[in-house]
Amino acid sequence: EAQVTQNPRYLITVTGKKLTVTCSQNMNHEYMSWYRQDPGLGLRQIYYSMNVEVTDKGDVPEGYKVSRKEKRNFPLILESPSPNQTSLYFCASSLAGSRETQYFGPGTRLLVL
């Protein structure tokens, strides 16, 4: 089954404790992306990646890191989480190009205390 998986689905952590949210897709998609969703703001792009070893900043990259060592995986790293990073996070993947729709993971709900 074609899908995007994210882990964990729910996470409660404390300020400053490094964490990683994993994202994996099995559709051989070139393009992968991370978003955060906050009430009233919609989804905002954090980072995106065109292909292996190619990543670019989205609109809200501060406080986040990503890596794309393999085509199928695109982990999101919070080196020192802060309460303002409490949010719902989505990973998505697609083929490259403006015509291509994205396939979204189920979301990761993060609470930083």
Added chain:
Amino acid sequence: AQKITQTQPGMFVQEKEAVTLDCTYDTSDQSYGLFWYKQPSSGEMIFLIYQGSYDEQNATEGRYSLNFQKARKSANLVISASQLGDSAMYFCAMREGESSSASKIIFGSGTRLSIRP
């Protein structure tokens, strides 16, 4: 700069009526795609419909159609014969760039649609 505007934070519609959700966009690119997604209360993002900037006809997918007015930079979603299951958050999104290029993707702030029985 890229921008997507959804001016209706919330809407209430009677079941079986048609509803139009507004979306305006701003871009300097000639090649772009416009997407609508539905997010029910369970949280997943569901793709509904796509319109390309060079497409001459408005997109349709079952009960969903997209009223694309390029000169006005609007891409409104029309849902015909609304159903209770249409109650959800709806997001308009834009993706720029040609097929070989990477690009940012931006979303509007969303419209929460509630269908009354």
